[in-house]
Amino acid sequence: MAYDRPDAPETDVNAGPAPDLAASNRDAPSRAPTPDASAPAAITLDHVSKQFARFPALRDVALAVQPGELLAVVGPSGSGKTTLLRLIAGLEFPDQGRILFGDEDVTLAKASDRRVGFVFQQYALFKHMSVARNVAFGLDVRRRDRPNRKHRDARVAELLKLVELEGLAKRYPMQLSGGQRQRVALARALAVSPRVLLLDEPFGALDATVRKSLRRELRRIHDATQVTTVFITHDQEEALELADRVVVLNQGRIEQVGVPEEILSRPATAFVAGFVGQANVFDGEVRAEVFEAAGMRLPAEGVADGPAQAYIRADQFALGDAANEDGGGLEVLVRRAPPCTGLVRLEVDLEGRLFEAALPRREGFATPAAGDRLRLKVVGGRVFSSPA
Amino acid sequence: MAGLTLPPRAAAAAAPPAVGQDPPWVRALVLTAVVGFIGLFLFAPLAMVFVGALSKGVGPVLHALAQPDSLSAIGLTLLVAAIAVPVNAVFGVCAAWAVAKHSFPGKAFLITLIDLPFSVSPVVAGLIFVLIFGLQGWFGSWLSDHDVKIIFAAPGIILATIFVTFPFVARELIPLMQAQGVDEEEAAATLGATGLQTFWRVTTPNIRWGLFYGVLLCNARAMGEFGAVSVVSGHIRGQTDTMPLHVEILYNEYDFVGAFSVAALLCLLAVVTLALKALVEALEPQFLESGAPRHGV
Numbered sequence: 001m002a003y004d005r006p007d008a009p010e011t012d013v014n015a016g017p018a019p020d021l022a023a024s025n026r027d028a029p030s031r032a033p034t035p036d037a038s039a040p041a042a043i044t045l046d047h048v049s050k051q052f053a054r055f056p057a058l059r060d061v062a063l064a065v066q067p068g069e070l071l072a073v074v075g076p077s078g079s080g081k082t083t084l085l086r087l088i089a090g091l092e093f094p095d096q097g098r099i100l101f102g103d104e105d106v107t108l109a110k111a112s113d114r115r116v117g118f119v120f121q122q123y124a125l126f127k128h129m130s131v132a133r134n135v136a137f138g139l140d141v142r143r144r145d146r147p148n149r150k151h152r153d154a155r156v157a158e159l160l161k162l163v164e165l166e167g168l169a170k171r172y173p174m175q176l177s178g179g180q181r182q183r184v185a186l187a188r189a190l191a192v193s194p195r196v197l198l199l200d201e202p203f204g205a206l207d208a209t210v211r212k213s214l215r216r217e218l219r220r221i222h223d224a225t226q227v228t229t230v231f232i233t234h235d236q237e238e239a240l241e242l243a244d245r246v247v248v249l250n251q252g253r254i255e256q257v258g259v260p261e262e263i264l265s266r267p268a269t270a271f272v273a274g275f276v277g278q279a280n281v282f283d284g285e286v287r288a289e290v291f292e293a294a295g296m297r298l299p300a301e302g303v304a305d306g307p308a309q310a311y312i313r314a315d316q317f318a319l320g321d322a323a324n325e326d327g328g329g330l331e332v333l334v335r336r337a338p339p340c341t342g343l344v345r346l347e348v349d350l351e352g353r354l355f356e357a358a359l360p361r362r363e364g365f366a367t368p369a370a371g372d373r374l375r376l377k378v379v380g381g382r383v384f385s386s387p388a
Numbered sequence: 389m390a391g392l393t394l395p396p397r398a399a400a401a402a403a404p405p406a407v408g409q410d411p412p413w414v415r416a417l418v419l420t421a422v423v424g425f426i427g428l429f430l431f432a433p434l435a436m437v438f439v440g441a442l443s444k445g446v447g448p449v450l451h452a453l454a455q456p457d458s459l460s461a462i463g464l465t466l467l468v469a470a471i472a473v474p475v476n477a478v479f480g481v482c483a484a485w486a487v488a489k490h491s492f493p494g495k496a497f498l499i500t501l502i503d504l505p506f507s508v509s510p511v512v513a514g515l516i517f518v519l520i521f522g523l524q525g526w527f528g529s530w531l532s533d534h535d536v537k538i539i540f541a542a543p544g545i546i547l548a549t550i551f552v553t554f555p556f557v558a559r560e561l562i563p564l565m566q567a568q569g570v571d572e573e574e575a576a577a578t579l580g581a582t583g584l585q586t587f588w589r590v591t592t593p594n595i596r597w598g599l600f601y602g603v604l605l606c607n608a609r610a611m612g613e614f615g616a617v618s619v620v621s622g623h624i625r626g627q628t629d630t631m632p633l634h635v636e637i638l639y640n641e642y643d644f645v646g647a648f649s650v651a652a653l654l655c656l657l658a659v660v661t662l663a664l665k666a667l668v669e670a671l672e673p674q675f676l677e678s679g680a681p682r683h684g685v
Contacts, residue, residue, distance in 0.1 A: 089578055090577075090578075091574050091577070091578070110577070111574070111577040111578050112577050112578070112579075112580050112581060112582060113580075114578075115580065116578055117578070118574070118575065118578040120571055120574070120575060122571060124571035124572050124574065124575040125572075125575075126572055126575075126576075126589075126590055126593075127572075127594065128593040128594060129593075137576070137579050137581070137589075138579035138580055140589075141576070141579065141580055141581040141582070141585045141589070142580060143582075188575075188579065189578075189579075191579075192579055192580060
């Protein structure tokens with residue numbers, strides 16, 4: 001598996017403290033995109049466009065979010081990620097196109113009528129309310145079926161247990177750490193049994209260690225509640241690790257939608273290869289579906305003859321053997337070799353050009369040090385025609 | 389690397405003085421100047437009012453305040469404030485809400501309009517109302533035909549006071565609401581709250597201390613306004629005299645104890661306002677930033 005799922009789902013459901021949550025979503029198929037084409041998507045964006053002043057935020061975006069899936073929207077800042085999320089939530093309205101929840105057209109429905117859970121980047125907790133009141137807010141403002149106090153308190157306790165904040169019900173947001181606020185925001189959004197949970201850069205404001213553990217938390221909570229979830233991030237690693245499927249957005253357009261494995265190994269566009277794979281770019285030439293550049297040769301199926309660029313991820317290099325390498329291999333000088341675990345990450349210098357190579361650790365093989373000369377071979381990568 | 393392992397205290401001691409740390413004599417000089425200025429121009433005159441009122445003891449003060457004309461002035465001032473302050477609180481909240489949480493064409497113009505009463509001399513403000521409602525004014529003949537008295541009567545005084553004190557609440561709230569943004573309102577909307585629920589449960593609690601402070605200032609000015617009220621009141625003793633106008637009348641009649649007694653009562657209002665403000669700030673150190681109590685309840 002290309003990405004890490006720290007908790008197995010079956011243990012989660014049992015351990016999950018939210019039987020009612022699980023029950024309310026029982027009809028949802030268990031995680032992952034369903035191949036069942038007859039079931040309507042949880043959310044459908046039907047060729048949606050949105051323009052702010054003169055700047056187009058989204059251009060003709062078509063996307064179907066499957067029931068119960070955890071979908072990541074990834075892209076650089078200004079790519080329209082937040083706009084996409086706000087359109088789904090009903091905090092903005094599209095200029096063109098339709099938005100459907102299941103079969104229901106919600107294009108013009110108000111945010112308060114959509115029953116979405118929205119976790120804001122800065123959490124937007126109600127500062128003057130305790131944690132418990134924050135979580136209960138969505139239940140307290142109901143005009144129909146407002147639960148009585150006992151039910152409400154039970155629900156709040158259940159949600160706080162789900163996000164592991166049982167002891168903090170009476171605290172105020174200002175007394176909580178960033179990670180705790182994030183959990184409160186999540187519990188508050190889940191309280192309304194949302195049809196879809198939307199998270200705007202859920203880990204953006206947290207430090208690295210908290211991010212890691214909260215990522216796992218989000219996956220666990222998602223598996224326990226089975227609620228259809230869309231989160232946006234500018235961190236491609238986060239998207240690949242966490243999501244069932246990833247949408248790559250660039251300049252308001254969808255570049256690719258796919259499972260993380262597919263996005264990483266078969267990037268549809270040069271942008272995806274560069275942004276998600278953080279690939280190194282090598283200029284060369286394609287002739288008869290073979291890419292050639294100094295020291296390397298790659299298959300380039302379906303790429304027209306002419307100038308082209310190879311996108312090669314750091315982990316798509318290996319130590320080469322001068323004698324029998326295809327294309328001769330790359331003669332590089334190791335500039336930096338920081339200590340690390342897992343792959344050996346090196347900053348290498350190819351005739352004045354620096355890039356990163358991550359080589360598998362091999363037994364009985366001395367880790368390269370700065371100043372060493374190595375020969376690298378290219379063991380993967382994607383070729384795209386050079387932009388005109 | 390030794391510098392990085394130093395304990396913070398030692399590191400701070402070794403560090404050069406931070407920018408803004410002026411020599412002690414400069415600080416002493418500036419502090420003395422500020423305290424001296426405040427004492428001379430703010431505290432001393434206020435104290436003189438009480439000294440002047442109490443120069444012949446408490447008895448004459450109470451006697452002066454118990455005069456029917458004084459009682460009438462006090463009553464009219466309270467009535468004016470009781471109407472003008474709530475009106476301005478409501479419209480101030482509305483204006484601030486519209487300006488801070490929404491964008492619409494003409495917004496910049498509206499912000500300028502809100503400041504208008506501050507930039508117009510109160511006397512001019514009073515004259516505007518005379519021009520509109522006075523006997524020679526636009527509605528003057530219609531009003532006199534229907535026997536409605538606005539100028540030289542309580543309604544005129546209330547209108548002029550509302551005009552002059554309008555900006556206090558709005559000006560207090562606009563920066564506060566702008567700083568708070570719309571995140572919490574949007575969160576409330578996604579949780580299913582209607583606009584009204586959002587306003588009462590989310591917006592209002594977040595601005596309560598700013599609103600309270602704005603209302604205090606508004607009230608102080610409403611009770612103390614002289615210029616605009618002077619123009620529209622007509623100075624009819626026992627009928628259209630407010631406290632500030634009454635002070636002037638008594639003073640012009642050389643009734644110094646009476647003048648200072650009423651003035652002292654007005655000053656007392658200022659003192660109470662400041663005390664309330666200090667109390668709020670003591671209870672709520674960050675009251676301008678947020679409405680959240682510091683300690684869990």
